Amino acid sequence: MANKVENATNYIKARLGQGGPIDVALILGSGLGIMAEEIENPVVIPYDEIPHFPQSTVEGHKGQFVIGELQGKRVMAMQGRVHFYEGYPMAQVTFPVRIFQALGIKTLFLTNAAGGVNVDYLPGDLMIIKDHINFAFDNPLMGPNEETLGPRFPDTSRTYSKSLIKIARSSGKHLGMALKEGVYLFNTGPTYETPAEIRMARILGADAVGMSTVPEAIAAAHSGMKVMGISLITNMAAGILDQPLSHAEVVETADRVKQAFIQLVKLIVERMEGND
DSSP: OHHHHHHHHHHHHHHHTTOOOOOEEEEEOTTOGGGGGGOEEEEEEEGGGSTTOOOOOSTTOOOEEEEEEETTEEEEEEESOOOGGGTOOHHHHTHHHHHHHHTTOOEEEEEEEEEEOSTTOOTTOEEEEEEEEEOSSOOTTOSSOOTTTOOSSOOOTTOBOHHHHHHHHHHHHHTTOOOEEEEEEEOOOSSOOOHHHHHHHHHHTOSEEESSSHHHHHHHHHHTOEEEEEEEEEEEOBTTBSSOOOHHHHHHHHHHTHHHHHHHHHHHHHHSOTTO
């Protein structure tokens, strides 16, 4: 793994040239890739050009890095991620995080589209992730530990940075947004959950449910990165409303609230300290 990360990172460094340090890495979820279009002076690197890099196969995920300037910060955005349900092992799902680490990036901003488990949520709400539940029964750190990447037994009790959550709260307030805060539960997918599974998730303390984010957050915690997470509630989870679930609804809701999402992410990034 260390050799693969080194090869991929060297390729990206060669493409970027002599640019300065990258302050923030952004992983953009389903329907949220439009955020990358806000990046100025972009360098675009398709995933299929990078050695050993997994390919994104999901509709709405372009499958490329966009590196440039956003609100006075140098950022590296993933316009589309890879998922466990696509058949990749966890080590491949979190391969991008290892590249961020190798590039010296210290802050990871995760976004996703999620189903609302909390009955007080509505489609279009934005939720600050304050904690997560890994219900996939797998972990990206299983197997031999790479000591150069992080410790054998990392602490995940503070995965989501309190200082970044504070910035997100104040940013939402400044923009007049009523942001939610909650717990994100990770299931493998690709099936949407059953009504019984959603009732279980609520009992376990989840506010939203989805098929991503947690593996990357665990790898980031292992590497010592600060993590910020935002979920866009694109639909109410199974059984809450008497209607079928579809990926089209996810994309439609993301398109409807994209401007609010862009405003929030830009202000949070602006208020972050450079490469902190």
